[in-house]
Amino acid sequence: MTAVVGASGCGKSTLLKLCNGLLQPDEGTVFAFGEPMDYDALPNLRRRMGYAVQGTGLFPHLKARDNITLMASLAGWSESAIDARLAELLQLMHLDSGLLTRHPHQLSGGQQQRVGLCRAMMLRPEVLLLDEPFGAIDPITRYDIHQQMLEILAAEPVTVLMVTHDMREAMLLANRILLMHGGKIRLDASVATLREQHPELEPEALLQELLRAQR
Amino acid sequence: MSFLRQVLVNTLAIVLAMVFTRFAIAQQPIAVGSKTFSESHVLAELSAQLLEAEGFVVERKLGLGGTLISYEALRSGELDIYPEYTGTLIRAVFNEGDLDESGLRQRLAEAGLRFPVRFGFNNSYALAVPQSVAKALDLKQISDLRSQPDLRFAFSHEFVNRDDGWPAVRSLYQLPQQASGIEHTLAYRALAAGQLDVTDAYTTDGELAVFDLELLDDDLELFPTYYAGLLVRDDLPPEITTVLSRLEGRLDEKVMQSLNQRVVTDGETPAAVAGAFLVESGLTKELQMQDSVLRAVTRNTLVHLKLTALALFLGCVIAIPLALGVARYPRLASTLQYTAGLVQTIPALALLALLIPVLGLGQPTAVLALFLYSLLPIVRNTLAGLFSVDPLLKAVAESLGLTYRQQLFRIELPLAMPMILAGVRTAAVISIGTATLAAFVGAGGLGQPIITGLSLNDHGLILQGAIPAAALAVLAEFAFEALERYAVPAHLRGS
Numbered sequence: 145m146t147a148v149v150g151a152s153g154c155g156k157s158t159l160l161k162l163c164n165g166l167l168q169p170d171e172g173t174v175f176a177f178g179e180p181m182d183y184d185a186l187p188n189l190r191r192r193m194g195y196a197v198q199g200t201g202l203f204p205h206l207k208a209r210d211n212i213t214l215m216a217s218l219a220g221w222s223e224s225a226i227d228a229r230l231a232e233l234l235q236l237m238h239l240d241s242g243l244l245t246r247h248p249h250q251l252s253g254g255q256q257q258r259v260g261l262c263r264a265m266m267l268r269p270e271v272l273l274l275d276e277p278f279g280a281i282d283p284i285t286r287y288d289i290h291q292q293m294l295e296i297l298a299a300e301p302v303t304v305l306m307v308t309h310d311m312r313e314a315m316l317l318a319n320r321i322l323l324m325h326g327g328k329i330r331l332d333a334s335v336a337t338l339r340e341q342h343p344e345l346e347p348e349a350l351l352q353e354l355l356r357a358q359r
Numbered sequence: 360m361s362f363l364r365q366v367l368v369n370t371l372a373i374v375l376a377m378v379f380t381r382f383a384i385a386q387q388p389i390a391v392g393s394k395t396f397s398e399s400h401v402l403a404e405l406s407a408q409l410l411e412a413e414g415f416v417v418e419r420k421l422g423l424g425g426t427l428i429s430y431e432a433l434r435s436g437e438l439d440i441y442p443e444y445t446g447t448l449i450r451a452v453f454n455e456g457d458l459d460e461s462g463l464r465q466r467l468a469e470a471g472l473r474f475p476v477r478f479g480f481n482n483s484y485a486l487a488v489p490q491s492v493a494k495a496l497d498l499k500q501i502s503d504l505r506s507q508p509d510l511r512f513a514f515s516h517e518f519v520n521r522d523d524g525w526p527a528v529r530s531l532y533q534l535p536q537q538a539s540g541i542e543h544t545l546a547y548r549a550l551a552a553g554q555l556d557v558t559d560a561y562t563t564d565g566e567l568a569v570f571d572l573e574l575l576d577d578d579l580e581l582f583p584t585y586y587a588g589l590l591v592r593d594d595l596p597p598e599i600t601t602v603l604s605r606l607e608g609r610l611d612e613k614v615m616q617s618l619n620q621r622v623v624t625d626g627e628t629p630a631a632v633a634g635a636f637l638v639e640s641g642l643t644k645e646l647q648m649q650d651s652v653l654r655a656v657t658r659n660t661l662v663h664l665k666l667t668a669l670a671l672f673l674g675c676v677i678a679i680p681l682a683l684g685v686a687r688y689p690r691l692a693s694t695l696q697y698t699a700g701l702v703q704t705i706p707a708l709a710l711l712a713l714l715i716p717v718l719g720l721g722q723p724t725a726v727l728a729l730f731l732y733s734l735l736p737i738v739r740n741t742l743a744g745l746f747s748v749d750p751l752l753k754a755v756a757e758s759l760g761l762t763y764r765q766q767l768f769r770i771e772l773p774l775a776m777p778m779i780l781a782g783v784r785t786a787a788v789i790s791i792g793t794a795t796l797a798a799f800v801g802a803g804g805l806g807q808p809i810i811t812g813l814s815l816n817d818h819g820l821i822l823q824g825a826i827p828a829a830a831l832a833v834l835a836e837f838a839f840e841a842l843e844r845y846a847v848p849a850h851l852r853g854s
Contacts, residue, residue, distance in 0.1 A: 164758050190760035201755035205773040215759055249850045
């Protein structure tokens with residue numbers, strides 16, 4: 145997992161939108177899966193990239209189950225394939241299957257977040273794009289979800305690009321950190337290297353230190 | 360979603376059934392029309408009931424909005440018969456003041472029409488004075504007014520100003536008096552109250568007897584003649600004309616006055632007055648079955664429902680897809696909204712009048728007008744509903760890999776549904792109200808009793824249309840509320 149960190153307005157979310165074609169670059173080329181991005185075939189490309197955002201972005205008119213399986217049924221998956229994948233994800237996310245018949249507004253914030261992650265993972269994407277996915281969750285729930293996220297990363301062969309302003313989260317989940325400032329990537333380092341260079345610093349202090357070095 | 364689809368399918372089935380029933384029962388009845396005023400109603404009822412007594416099936420299209428609408432309806436075949444006046448044909452229709460009888464016949468023949476039956480009275484302009492004044496001053500003809508410079512004159516606004524009205528009377532008869540303008544119905548009351556001596560009248564006004572008025576002879580023959588008769592299509596089967604010709608010469612001015620009076624001041628329906636006259640004069644043996652109020656209300660309500668349901672159905676089927684189609688092009692969307700808004704600003708009567716040359720008279724015109732009026736609320740609400748969808752949800756839908764169509768139909772449309780339904784609801788209520796004007800173009804519905812009631816000053820008749828119309832509007836509100844409860848989950852219903 146690669147975590148993109150930086151202050152608000154530094155271009156983190158823009159980077160993510162360039163990755164899935166919500167935005168097109170003014171100059172330069174975006175490569176997706178090793179090839180220049182084909183803007184005429186975005187839906188297909190995006191189905192290979194899971195996507196989850198802060199505030200969950202669950203569709204309020206669909207039950208939890210339909211939120212998760214919408215893309216799979218549109219992609220023509222069989223019922224049994226959908227059921228099997230769903231069961232797999234519920235287990236990974238520690239979600240009770242009784243919640244599936246509820247609408248998003250009937251779920252707690254943590255449950256909504258988990259459902260959102262299940263939706264992002266449904267099609268077994270090669271890449272997972274996460275935009276502040278745990279931003280709106282209380283610390284206790286967040287700890288649980290972080291643990292489940294680590295389980296998923298261990299269980300599924302997926303490349304994750306996560307935008308966060310929480311350095312602690314980034315150091316916990318990711319193995320590579322991109323520091324953005326003023327719309328540019330200022331630092332690209334592995335978490336192991338950063339820990340080695342600054343063993344004495346807490347993650348927050350480390351982020352401050354790194355940012356100071358950029359000025 | 361599946362419920363909505365079911366509702367849609369059912370509505371479609373009902374609408375189609377109604378359309379087909381209409382074709383199935385169309386056994387070519389004889390369409391008898393009338394204009395809005397009571398005399399025209401009575402004459403139309405006389406003809407209609409006489410034909411019914413002879414076993415013909417008659418369709419009444421009474422209370423049409425004006426001479427040109429009635430005339431065009433006859434020419435286009437929407438009507439077969441309606442009462443008309445020679446003077447009106449010469450002046451208002453052909454606009455040739457010097458047309459004589461044979462000239463008129465020729466003009467009508469060119470238009471594919473005939474004027475085969477004359478009732479026997481001349482409903483022309485006249486000057487009326489209270490009987491007491493006439494007796495005291497020995498007034499018999501208009502010339503007698505010349506020697507009475509102190510009499511007070513007031514005429515209806517139209518008559519005061521028309522070249523062939525007061526100015527012509529004054530110069531031909533060399534009258535010394537000045538005249539002011541007054542509301543026609545007020546003039547009679549002013550005469551009765553002694554505040555006024557002379558006003559204009561129609562020679563068959565029902566009020567003449569009520570207010571004890573004397574008509575002065577047009578001794579210099581200034582006013583044109585307005586012989587009443589039946590204007591019919593040339594292709595009307597001769598057996599029908601033969602039946603109608605029994606009405607020839609049956610009504611003189613006095614008889615017509617009394618028939619009008621029974622409607623205008625005694626509150627009888629034109630149908631009842633006509634029916635009684637036919638029996639009294641031996642033209643029919645017994646009173647024709649009168650429509651019961653319940654049957655009339657039911658029939659009018661069903662027609663009303665049919666007009667609005669068809670218009671609303673068309674509105675939904677066309678406006679919603681149209682709005683969905685243009686939603687992604689903001690400029691097109693606002694153009695569509697402006698266009699629909701523009702239609703909305705056309706007064707309903709004007710819109711109906713504009714559509715008559717296109718579709719003729721009858722229900723298609725009314726449905727088209729109602730459909731045009733339903734466009735704005737449906738288009739506006741559909742677009743507003745789509746635009747109000749949370750941009751985050753749109754971005755998520757796009758990011759998940761939904762195609763544009765899938766985003767529209769799976770995400771945006773369901774989320775916009777409450778607002779779309781609200782738009783359809785508004786359109787339904789507007790349609791139910793506006794459809795009362797459909798009677799002006801011969802489409803029937805609940806406007807029929809309202810318009811007839813207005814022109815006959817019959818409050819009961821007005822209520823026969825107004826109450827069911829109001830009830831329909833309220834029912835529509837309830838129905839849509841129920842539909843919303845079923846079709847839209849509680850947490851998606853705004854406020």
